[in-house]
Amino acid sequence: MATDLAPPPVKAAGKSGHRRPGVGLSAVFGRYRWLYLMLLPGVAYFAIFKYLPMYGVTIAFQDFLPFLGYSGSPWVGFKHFEELFSGPDFGRLMFNTLFLALLHIVFVFPAPIIIALLLNELRINVLKRTVQSLVYIPHFLSWTIVAALTYVLFAADFGVLSGWIRDFLGDTAKIDYMAQEEWFRPLIILQQLWKQTGWGTIIYLAALAGVDPQLYEAARMDGAGRFKQLWHVTLPAIRPTIVVMAILASGNLLDSGFEQIWLMTTSLNRSVADVFDTYVYYSGITQGAISYSTAVGLFKGVAGVILIFGSNWLAKRLGQRGLF
């Protein structure tokens, strides 16, 4: 463990060695001026691009007019929130967002855990490393590329998979899967599985590598086979990791992933594709409802904070270690 040897804490002049109040602050800045100088650009970045927008959410409670600015625009209280909650879009947005989140929890969340366990059981090291190298790749490709690949595979006239499905079903009709409402959710989940499963295994593989081999030894002594070892040793060992990942995921429950959804949205599937993320862009940037869309975004953000703290609390109540 490296320690911070130098420089010693600031000591203003004085025999006692204690910092005298009053002299302190300027002495501190003088002593560490280079470090503070190096901190400055970064602090400016967070102030401008993270904290200024946080202050900017106040326009959710205004009828924001650009020429009147943040301070001059009239305050309207919760008007935009009432409009959102009682408006015709809210039910559909909530349903679509939560439906996708549910599908994500059921299909996408467990996938890396299962694949990590399978990789862990693979004892041919060359094969294991090769599989790992290949399945990590999609994480580094953009959602645009993923959408393009989906198009190439599922396009009505020349798509590889659409052709196979057609042959398999003996169907002659050419279906444009990317324009079909009922195909939107399956395609989104397939994309997420393809892009994130491999990368998601890394954190679980790390947890698996940390399991004490003596535990397996002891289980073997007691006559446990491979499957009992998996159940009684391996799974309990990665449970804390699963809990942490679940807490983090719960904070993203209303986060559908803007880029992915936006790229897969067409004028034909909007009834199932519209989620909060894309709705903020659509109402704010496309339609110019600045205050209203900020309110939608703020609702989503606050819900995310509540969800992440709530699930952390729940995990602790259930006897798990939690995130913070």
Place this chain on the structure above:
Amino acid sequence: MNSMKHKKLNTEYSTVGSRVFDAVNIAVLVGLALITILPLLYVLAGSFAGEAEISSRPFFLWPETFVTESYRYIFATDAFVRALLTTVVVTAVGTVVQVLLTFTMAYPLAKRYLPGRALVLNLIIFTLVFTGGMIPTYLVVRDLGLLDSYWALILPLAINPFYLIIVKSFFQELPQALEEAARIDGCNEMGVFFKIVLPLSKPIIATFSLFYAVGIWNDYMSPLLYISDPDKWTLQILVRQLISTDAANALSQMDRTWVPPEQGLKFAVVVIATLPILFFYPFLQKHFTKGVLIGSVKE
């Protein structure tokens, strides 16, 4: 001891159930690897195939007739060449800015004795839980006059808080003796950072340069939000345009006599947009597991 362990392993793994499981396991994982890689190989093969072949053959990894028509066409269009150049330059400049800002900020944050450090760290971590959201950030970028500026693709993403925290942890692990020696020689902290710390950090600089570069290269949301001038489109926007509208329109080649290979174009542009990442991937892979691990263990 070792041989005894081996014996036990053998009996345990030689039961019928265990062997069946191993066979199924290998099949599943190899299948997964194939599902991952085959679409990419198909697009690569398709980009070198003719239009007729793409529409007639359901799936192939090697074109029957090898043609470069698609590539010759896209490189003859202004829209594609401009988007490619824009993306390369923005990625290069952006990566330098991001790495410089991240590492300069991480260094003082690694000094436990620095007054105010905890406050700054907590304020950074808070941004991971709560953000102002898309529209307020958009307004800040607009008020700074950055709309339709390439800086809008760089500055709002200048520091990734996760990367910052990982780099900070890395700096905390560095041996302090060298820094100390430099300080005794009269170096100020800035000198220590540039002369001692950065040269020691070459591998981690390389790692995060690649991560940042991939981030900018792949970014679709920023150009969508901040860039409306088609002359400033990036490659990702162009890929999207190619897929959602008909390709020839998006590229708007002036020479109307040259009939574009409609599907082959899409394949070729996808290949060009993917290639740099696949090229750098082996270098990335060497480091990322380590990077992810440090990040998950610390704080």
